[in-house]
Amino acid sequence: MILALVAVPAILALAAFALPDNRARPWLVPLAASLHLALVVWALGQPSLTAMDGWVVLDDLGKLVLSFTSVLFFACSFYVPPYLASHPERDNRVFCMALLAFLAMLSLIVSSHHLGLMWVALEATTLASAPLVYWRRTPESLEAVWKYLLVGSVGIALALLGSFFLAYSALAGGRWPSLLFEDLVRDAPHLSRPWLDSAFVLLFIGYGTKMGLAPMHTWKPDAYGEAPGLVGALLAGGLTNAAFLAILRFYRIISVAHDGAFARQLMLVSGLLSMAVAAVFMARQRDFKRMLAYSSVEHMGILVLGVGIGGAGVFGSLYHLINNGLTKGVLFLSAANIHRAYGSKSTKDVTGALRRVPVSGALFLAGFFAITGSPPFGPFLSEFTIVNAALTEGHWVVGALFLLLLVVVFVGMGATVLAMVQGPLPERFHGEPYRESFLSVAPIVALLGGVLLLGLYLPQPLDALLHGAAEFVQGGR
Amino acid sequence: MHQAVSPLLVVVLLLNLYALGTSRLRAVVNASAWQGAILGVLPLLVHHDVDTETVLVSVGAIAIKGVLIPGMLLRAMRNASIRREVEPVVGFIPSLLLGASGTALALLFSGTLPLAPEQQGSLLVPSSLATVLTGFLVLTTRRKAITQVVGYLILENGIFIMGLCLLDAIPFLVEVGVLLDLFVGIFVMGIIINHISREFASIDVGRLSSLKE
Numbered sequence: 029m030i031l032a033l034v035a036v037p038a039i040l041a042l043a044a045f046a047l048p049d050n051r052a053r054p055w056l057v058p059l060a061a062s063l064h065l066a067l068v069v070w071a072l073g074q075p076s077l078t079a080m081d082g083w084v085v086l087d088d089l090g091k092l093v094l095s096f097t098s099v100l101f102f103a104c105s106f107y108v109p110p111y112l113a114s115h116p117e118r119d120n121r122v123f124c125m126a127l128l129a130f131l132a133m134l135s136l137i138v139s140s141h142h143l144g145l146m147w148v149a150l151e152a153t154t155l156a157s158a159p160l161v162y163w164r165r166t167p168e169s170l171e172a173v174w175k176y177l178l179v180g181s182v183g184i185a186l187a188l189l190g191s192f193f194l195a196y197s198a199l200a201g202g203r204w205p206s207l208l209f210e211d212l213v214r215d216a217p218h219l220s221r222p223w224l225d226s227a228f229v230l231l232f233i234g235y236g237t238k239m240g241l242a243p244m245h246t247w248k249p250d251a252y253g254e255a256p257g258l259v260g261a262l263l264a265g266g267l268t269n270a271a272f273l274a275i276l277r278f279y280r281i282i283s284v285a286h287d288g289a290f291a292r293q294l295m296l297v298s299g300l301l302s303m304a305v306a307a308v309f310m311a312r313q314r315d316f317k318r319m320l321a322y323s324s325v326e327h328m329g330i331l332v333l334g335v336g337i338g339g340a341g342v343f344g345s346l347y348h349l350i351n352n353g354l355t356k357g358v359l360f361l362s363a364a365n366i367h368r369a370y371g372s373k374s375t376k377d378v379t380g381a382l383r384r385v386p387v388s389g390a391l392f393l394a395g396f397f398a399i400t401g402s403p404p405f406g407p408f409l410s411e412f413t414i415v416n417a418a419l420t421e422g423h424w425v426v427g428a429l430f431l432l433l434l435v436v437v438f439v440g441m442g443a444t445v446l447a448m449v450q451g452p453l454p455e456r457f458h459g460e461p462y463r464e465s466f467l468s469v470a471p472i473v474a475l476l477g478g479v480l481l482l483g484l485y486l487p488q489p490l491d492a493l494l495h496g497a498a499e500f501v502q503g504g505r
Numbered sequence: 506m507h508q509a510v511s512p513l514l515v516v517v518l519l520l521n522l523y524a525l526g527t528s529r530l531r532a533v534v535n536a537s538a539w540q541g542a543i544l545g546v547l548p549l550l551v552h553h554d555v556d557t558e559t560v561l562v563s564v565g566a567i568a569i570k571g572v573l574i575p576g577m578l579l580r581a582m583r584n585a586s587i588r589r590e591v592e593p594v595v596g597f598i599p600s601l602l603l604g605a606s607g608t609a610l611a612l613l614f615s616g617t618l619p620l621a622p623e624q625q626g627s628l629l630v631p632s633s634l635a636t637v638l639t640g641f642l643v644l645t646t647r648r649k650a651i652t653q654v655v656g657y658l659i660l661e662n663g664i665f666i667m668g669l670c671l672l673d674a675i676p677f678l679v680e681v682g683v684l685l686d687l688f689v690g691i692f693v694m695g696i697i698i699n700h701i702s703r704e705f706a707s708i709d710v711g712r713l714s715s716l717k718e
């Protein structure tokens with residue numbers, strides 16, 4: 029049954045390929061998203077789900093990432109039909125098919141407990157998202173997709189080498205080599221240390237490239253900047269989380285092997301570096317979609333930083349994963365509405381968004397406050413948890429740098445965002461009102477509601493799931 | 506392990522150096538094709554018991570890496586009507602020297618790693634590392650989109666050699682998945698290269714520079 033999570037979107041992807049009607053086809057996406065969400069809700073109620081001899085297992089960590097990916101995809105899916113309807117002249121066959129294949133492969137990454145299978149699925153998401161990034165067919169999007177494919181493919185090629193190193197660490201340690209997580213966790217104390225450490229570095233670089241951690245983030249501003257907003261939302265809130273989940277699974281192995289300190293150090297450095305790079309490039313950014321891409325780099329840094337701190341930081345990091353995913357949905361989709369209303373994504377051309385697109389402008393502003401960690405939104409609580417953990421674990425310098433970088437990002441991003449939403453409406457739009465359709469803002473309102481709710485109240489089952497996943501990541505259970 | 510493995514790996518290493526030293530694109534593509542084909546044969550020689558699945562992987566690897574992908578690249582080359590890599594970031598002689606010292610370092614370095622008894626004294630681990638390094642070098646120092654794809658292929662070949670050390674730990678399904686991903690990936694890259702050559706009348710990735718801070 030767990031395989032249905034992969035099979036349903038995959039079958040509907042084929043249906044999208046077969047369906048000739050260009051106007052009906054986009055509705056397959058919300059259909060698939062609804063079915064997927066229903067399946068996920070059902071799966072959450074099951075104690076444990078296994079298929080294919082333990083290759084595919086839905087553990088607590090998988091449940092957490094999968095459910096929020098599904099929610100994000102569900103919200104974004106209702107944005108798809110009006111978006112594609114605004115480009116009636118374009119054939120959307122490949123776009124819809126790629127979107128559904130992307131969902132199928134994302135579900136497979138999250139639930140696979142076999143290193144090789146997970147790798148194949150991750151590479152497949154890269155390939156499925158390439159046509160999505162290249163949707164605009166402009167020279168700039170061509171450049172973006174080339175970098176996306178090449179940097180992404182090379183990154184995950186290194187991850188494959190890392191996977192082989194990991195299996196070889198068992199062989200060099202006198203065990204039978206295996207690519208199954210269960211075997212690796214069981215044999216972890218016997219794995220050969222040099223091979224294990226180099227495997228972790230390679231896997232961290234490889235999957236970190238897909239996450240967009242600095243300095244492997246170079247593809248990110250280009251791809252997110254040129255891709256349609258809804259694709260940016262799915263990449264920043266879905267794919268990056270799946271890549272992070274992969275790293276967490278390796279972290280579990282290395283923790284059980286009593287070598288977690290090495291991995292944590294790597295994560296602390298890379299987390300702070302990502303935040304610093306993002307802070308530098310976000311200030312005075314002239315393209316607001318690229319700004320969001322750097323914000324994604326920053327938050328990927330926060331995710332690995334939380335795990336690097338350890339202790340309650342792991343819980344904070346997982347909590348931040350869901351907060352960041354939903355908030356990125358708000359930001360990218362409202363940015364897409366603003367982009368369309370102004371016909372430009374340069375901050376030079378966009379002023380007075382609250383006048384031209386009142387709803388999207390307000391949502392974008394709220395999204396900015398949420399992502400920069402202002403109360404009462406979810407990211408405030410998760411970032412607070414991480415700072416708190418840094419202080420209790422004795423990482424005073426890391427905690428101080430973390431806070432400093434958050435402030436720098438707030439100031440840098442705030443200057444851009446406030447200039448965009450406030451100010452006078454450009455003269456060319458006078459007497460030319462723009463109407464926001466219900467379907468283009470409703471998904472964003474729903475996502476923002478979720479972000480707000482996560483900041484006000486953490487339901488008991490979700491709290492239990494987060495604690496279960498945090499324990500799992502650190503080698504427990 | 507069959508005694509032909511080591512000589513074949515030496516050929517693979519020589520092909521690395523050949524790919525680094527030549528400016529003709531056709532020669533670089535052919536080098537990667539030969540490398541892919543040789544590596545395709547290796548599973549048959551390395552594994553103790555050869556079964557149908559090993560043969561299938563072997564045939565698939567030879568067909569995809571030795572024939573299909575090079576064919577696609579040569580076609581993209583003809584469409585873009587270019588023959589040579591001009592003005593690489595690092596010249597041919599320096600990159601040849603870098604490749605040679607990389608190979609030497611890989612040999613030295615893998616001597617210090619704890620190897621399983623099966624790989625003691627075999628060339629598998631060092632040639633894997635050396636080929637990965639070569640792939641990286643080609644990827645980062647060449648300007649033509651096609652040469653970069655070849656660099657990626659060489660990198661992937663190096664990883665394939667590492668996979669041979671793992672005996673039968675890599676299941677058939679995963680081997681097929683990896684090959685399929687590689688094929689589709691290069692296929693998509695080929696499409697993009699065609700778009701690039703149409704859009705910019707060049708496949709020099711130096712032209713792809715409008716997106717920056």
